[in-house]
Amino acid sequence: MLLPERKAAAMGHHVFPPSRLEAFSDGVIAVIITIMVLELKVPHQEGVEGLRAVLPTLGIYLISFAFVGIYWINHHQLVHRTEDADELVLYANLGFLFCLSLLPFFTSYVLDKKMDSFSVALYVSSMIVTGFSFLLLRLSISRRLRHAGRFEAQDKAVERKNWLSLFVYLIAVPVAFQHPRISLGLTGFVTIIWITPTIGLKGTEEYPPRDRI
Secondary structure: OOOHHHHHHHOOOOEEOOHHHHHHHHHHHHHHHHHHHHOOOOOOOOHHHHHHHHHHHHHHHHHHHHHHHHHHHHHHHHHOOOOOEEHHHHHHHHHHHHHHHOHHHHHHHHHHOOOOHHHHHHHHHHHHHHHHHHHHHHHHHHHHHHHHOOOEHHHHHHHHHHHHHHHHHHHHHHHHOOOHHHHHHHHHHHHHHOOOOOOOOOOOOEOOOOOOO
16 A cells, blocks of 8 residues: 555655745744844934834834744644645745745834834735735645545634634724724734634544545
8 A cells, every 4th residue: 555655656746744844934934033123223212202112113013023923833733734745835835935024024114104004004914915825825734634634623613713814804904094003903813813723613523535636
């Protein structure tokens, strides 16, 4: 009987261990966080007045840092769900990392524009794109899990949670044009509910394996 990797290779598929994918992703995410830290500047004012002036910058940095950090945690858990990765997973992962790598730019943009309506809407829009790219990565790994017969009801529930998060982001975009701070609050809310990827989700039912395509 052929092992999954040999069987996939025999059918024209190439599969790889996910360890290199995770190591590469960890390196890219570390660089993204480093770039954001470099954007923090010491205020010109002295004392409490200087601290008060830099609070909005620290707030946006906190949201962006939490956003990247939570994605790192979720990425770690997602990759560990599969025992192999094919080209589709690799390309989906690259797409996710590309979208995430743009966050330092949009963070700097919203700070330079003093958190006006358009800059906040653009900032939230970048989170929509990143969230959708991560959903594509999740779906590509779910495909591998289905083939291996390891796809569980909880995996489906997390997918629905992904879609719900994108819906909240979509609401936050038009809200930004009237209430930028409320829009940022909605993005913070989404980040909080992903601190634990499976919080509030139940289900351990496994779906039957499918033949590899």
